[in-house]
Amino acid sequence: xxxxxGVFGALTKEHRERLMPLAREVSFAADERVFDxxxxxxxxxxxxxxxxxxxxxxxxxxxxxxxxxxAGELLGWxxxxxxxxxxxxxxxxxxxxxxxxxxxxxxxxxGNDPELDHALLTYVAGVIAGRxxxxxxRLLDLYAPHGAGEVx
Numbered sequence: 001x002x003x004x005x006g007v008f009g010a011l012t013k014e015h016r017e018r019l020m021p022l023a024r025e026v027s028f029a030a031d032e033r034v035f036d037x038x039x040x041x042x043x044x045x046x047x048x049x050x051x052x053x054x055x056x057x058x059x060x061x062x063x064x065x066x067x068x069x070x071a072g073e074l075l076g077w078x079x080x081x082x083x084x085x086x087x088x089x090x091x092x093x094x095x096x097x098x099x100x101x102x103x104x105x106x107x108x109x110x111g112n113d114p115e116l117d118h119a120l121l122t123y124v125a126g127v128i129a130g131r132x133x134x135x136x137x138r139l140l141d142l143y144a145p146h147g148a149g150e151v152x
Contacts, residue, residue, distance in 0.1 A: 006072030007046055010123040015116045022106060023099035028052075034075065034090040037063075041078035041086050042103050047071055050096030054088045056135060058143075063089060066135040077124050077131070079103035088131070 008016055026045070028034055035041070037057050051070050055063035066088065069075050075098065078086045084103070110117035 007074045007120075007123055008072060011116070011119050015113075015119060018109060018113065018116060019101070019106070020099075022101055022109065024101075026098055026100045028092040028096040028098070030092055030094050032092045034092060034096075035086050037086050037089040039086050041076060041084045043100055044074065044076035044079050044103060044106075045098040045100050047073050047075055048097040048099065050098075051093040052090050052096055053093050054090055054131065056088055056139070064138060066138040067131060068093065074124065074127050077127050080107070080121070080124055088135075 011019070023046075025048075028050075034045070034052060037055075047069055049071055051068050052075055053065045054067045054069060055065045058064050069090075075090060076086070078084060080103070106120075110120060
């Protein structure tokens with residue numbers, strides 16, 4: 001199992017034990033697309049090994065990588081928020097091994113366990129905030145006039 005960091009570190013032992021039977025071990029080859037922005041978000045992953053780049057579509061340009069996700073980290077949060085479509089795209093940078101979860105099964109489990117639901121929602125909210133911050137900074141670096149993102 002992944003070291004007690006990231007999502008596993010945010011959950012109690014009992015909550016981890018309730019989630020693990022829902023996990024399926026999967027792997028992605030380097031350069032393999034995991035999901036595309038706008039696609040149906042019906043699952044998520046906890047990365048065990050390797051790195052995944054998160055990117056945003058930029059019309060007329062290559063997708064801009066806004067963050068990378070590594071061991072112990074959550075890959076995909078859009079499964080939790082209707083309409084459940086990916087807000088970013090994801091591509092394996094290196095070979096990746098991960099635990100894959102069916103989103104509907106996890107939402108059902110959370111519906112029956114308010115403490116797990118709260119812990120998972122709190123963790124995912126932090127992930128969303130961090131990804132939004134990373135995307136903003138990266139896009140300013142790439143596309144804003146020099147110095148536009150500086151605080152006076």
